[in-house]
Amino acid sequence: MDVMDTDFGTPKVEVNDDMTVDPKDRLLNILDRIEAHVEDLRRESLRLEERKDTLFTTLDTIRNSEHLNNLADTDKDDIQRYIERVTARCTTVEISVRTDRDKQQEESLYQVNKMIDNLVIAFKGDPDNSMNKCQSFLAACKDEPEVPVDKGFETALLGCALDDQKRIKKRLHGLLDYLGQGRFTFVSELLSLLSPGTGSSLVEEREIRPLSFGSDIFSK
Incomplete structure (x- = not known):
């Protein structure tokens, strides 16, 4: 054999x-x-999962771009229908990589998701503080942080599975970039981006939600 x-x-x-x-x-x-x-x-599936998230984010960037708003109504309708068609097509692709977790790791991940969810909700009312909070969350993911660490987030993060910690760090990077560009108009819109195709809030499921924002696909 x-x-x-x-x-x-x-x-x-x-x-x-x-x-x-x-x-x-x-x-x-x-x-x-x-x-x-x-x-x-598993690694390849995770890469595909991130690629799908990036596609959703890029579609949202186009949907909310000034270029689209400057088009004539008929042209704008054509582009919007095209966006919705591609978005619907993208939702037909389902990629799932399960991370094994014990009860404590599930609870820690739930707390991390809840804190990120609350950060996003608070962004519209207090963008500066939310940006600082996001930076302090990201600092908790680094060995040598440049800014003060949010201790509560750090405690929850360290309780997560190692695979989850890596994904949280990568997605917080994307979230920070996205918040910095301020391209969304409603908090509900951003929350929907956190879970493309599901419409569920972060705190409803004890799973890593997609947070890989950014339109870097255009540079590839």
């Missing part, structure tokens, strides 16, 4: 009569290689 890579890069088990290798060692070797492929699959 041995593992051969297929054309798609995935392992395929084949029978091998070579008995010079201890059966247990052979099986362990096969499982090690399969495990490596599983981790590669």
Whole structure:
């Protein structure tokens, strides 16, 4: 028994009569290689998930751009219909990578999501303070922060699974950039961006919500 890579890069088990290798060692070797492929699959799925989030954000950027507002009504309607068609098409793609968590990690993630949710809600009334709060949240994700750390957020963050901590940091970067550009007009609009296609608030689910804002797709 041995593992051969297929054309798609995935392992395929084949029978091998070579008995010079201890059966247990052979099986362990096969499982090690399969495990490596599983981790590669998770990483690639996460990249696809982030790519989908970026597409949603870019569509929203176009939807709220000054260029669109400056168009004649008929042209604007054409573009808006195009945006909605592409958005609907994007929602047909479902990507889900589950992170294993114990009860404490689930509770910590819930608290992190709730704090980010509250930050977004407060942005319209107090943008400067919300920006500072977002920076203090992001500082909690760094080994050498440049600004004071929000201790409450840091405590909740450290209770999260390591995979969640990495994703929270990356998405806070995107959220900070997005808030700094101030392109949205309603808090509900931004909250909907946090969970594209679901319409649910951050605090309703104990999962990482999409926060990878930014229109960097145009530069790729």
